Amino acid sequence: MNTFLEKLKLVFKDPVLRNRVFFTIGALIIFRLLAIIPIPGIDPLQLKNLFANNQFLGLLDIFSGGGLSTFSIMMLGVGPFITATIIMQLLTMVFPKLKALYQEEGEAGRMKFAQYSRLLTIPLSIIQGYSFMILLERQQVVTNIGSFSMLINIVIITAASLLLMWIGELITEFGIGNGVSLLIFAGIVSRIPAVTSQLAFTFDVSQIPLYLGFLVAALLIVLGVVVVTEAERPIPVTYARRVRGMKVYGGVSTYLPLRLNQAGVIPIIFALSILLFPQVIVNLLSGFDNVIVQAISGALLSLLSNLWLYSSVYFVLVVVFTYFYTAVTFDPHTLSTNLQKNGAFIPGVRPGQSTADYISRILTRITLVGALFLGLVAILPLAMRAITGIAALTIGGTALLIVVSVVLDLMKKIDAQISMREY
Numbered sequence: 001m002n003t004f005l006e007k008l009k010l011v012f013k014d015p016v017l018r019n020r021v022f023f024t025i026g027a028l029i030i031f032r033l034l035a036i037i038p039i040p041g042i043d044p045l046q047l048k049n050l051f052a053n054n055q056f057l058g059l060l061d062i063f064s065g066g067g068l069s070t071f072s073i074m075m076l077g078v079g080p081f082i083t084a085t086i087i088m089q090l091l092t093m094v095f096p097k098l099k100a101l102y103q104e105e106g107e108a109g110r111m112k113f114a115q116y117s118r119l120l121t122i123p124l125s126i127i128q129g130y131s132f133m134i135l136l137e138r139q140q141v142v143t144n145i146g147s148f149s150m151l152i153n154i155v156i157i158t159a160a161s162l163l164l165m166w167i168g169e170l171i172t173e174f175g176i177g178n179g180v181s182l183l184i185f186a187g188i189v190s191r192i193p194a195v196t197s198q199l200a201f202t203f204d205v206s207q208i209p210l211y212l213g214f215l216v217a218a219l220l221i222v223l224g225v226v227v228v229t230e231a232e233r234p235i236p237v238t239y240a241r242r243v244r245g246m247k248v249y250g251g252v253s254t255y256l257p258l259r260l261n262q263a264g265v266i267p268i269i270f271a272l273s274i275l276l277f278p279q280v281i282v283n284l285l286s287g288f289d290n291v292i293v294q295a296i297s298g299a300l301l302s303l304l305s306n307l308w309l310y311s312s313v314y315f316v317l318v319v320v321f322t323y324f325y326t327a328v329t330f331d332p333h334t335l336s337t338n339l340q341k342n343g344a345f346i347p348g349v350r351p352g353q354s355t356a357d358y359i360s361r362i363l364t365r366i367t368l369v370g371a372l373f374l375g376l377v378a379i380l381p382l383a384m385r386a387i388t389g390i391a392a393l394t395i396g397g398t399a400l401l402i403v404v405s406v407v408l409d410l411m412k413k414i415d416a417q418i419s420m421r422e423y
Helices: 002-013 015-034 044-052 055-063 079-091 096-103 106-138 147-174 179-190 192-201 205-230 266-285 291-305 307-329 332-341 353-388 392-422
Strands: 232-239 242-244 247-249 253-259
Touching (some): 002 015, 002 392, 015 147, 079 106, 079 147, 079 266, 096 106, 106 147, 179 192, 232 353, 253 353, 266 307, 266 392, 307 353
Antiparallel strands (some): 232 253, 242 247
16 A cells, blocks of 8 residues: 555656646546537437347447447447457458568558558448447437438547547557557446446345355456466576676576466457447348348347357457467567577577577467466356346446456556656
């Protein structure tokens, strides 16, 4: 506790850190103010009933920061930008030039890659905005909407999504932490008072064992995420001794820390985005009058509603995306080259390709542990829902996982900023 208070004092004593903290808080406040501006012409009762009976809309509401459940101008949240980022990173596996742009051309290449993701966000926002408007109109949540009003609403929703993307990038650049993750975090935390009051009003004494079980599971998830996120596999590294004039350089032994889970919470977000997007399309197709289209959409919707199939696909996607994101963000060959340039080597391993292969083997093994853990934690709320029949546990478990991971990442960023200022 004393250490936390000391760090807090250091944050507010340093003008640069203080400005970063206040900028982040201010940006999040603007986001929350925009998230309560509703789109006109909605039926609040129908909207509430729709979310009470639809699990995937509740999960989408996490990414919109609660904007979807209130049908605000921020109803899409950062979902289109996340989807665009996923598509761009998947394309790096198909197009070598795009991969070289992201990994080999330095900061300029990454900036150009990010610009492509921003441009792709625009059509995705239009498609998702139109899909949700049609879906909610067919569910009689939105009434008496004409073509012109539909066009205006889609423009507003798209512009709000792009504005939120910009706010997230500003937080990343001028604030502390990852802007997109913090926006999702702020949306989840903002729902705590409403969820708490709802549980208080609907409290049932007979459900106490279920609530206690969920509380124990939540604490275990928090503990597990903290342990796995902080776990490292150290690789010993020795710097060669060099003599220049009368001075001796190098000869120092240190270690290279490889995290058990290099990807953090990103695989969960990626997997949910991939799983939820087909459900939006299926719900949109279900409104067509064509018998064949309705039969296909009904069959696909029944498959997506199968909890065991959903859980299996969810688990596989989380594991795959953990490996994929680790491969995109961590390149053993680049690390091996940098070690060789700086006169460093791993004892017992030849520099160059042998070092890259050695690091790659270790990374593959430890990523498997992290990926399996992340997949099990992701489907644990689904298993609890299958046992208890309470759909809210699925949403609550996913939200808890995101919140814990974002808080850990934010604490690391703050520690890094404090260490840099002290140095």
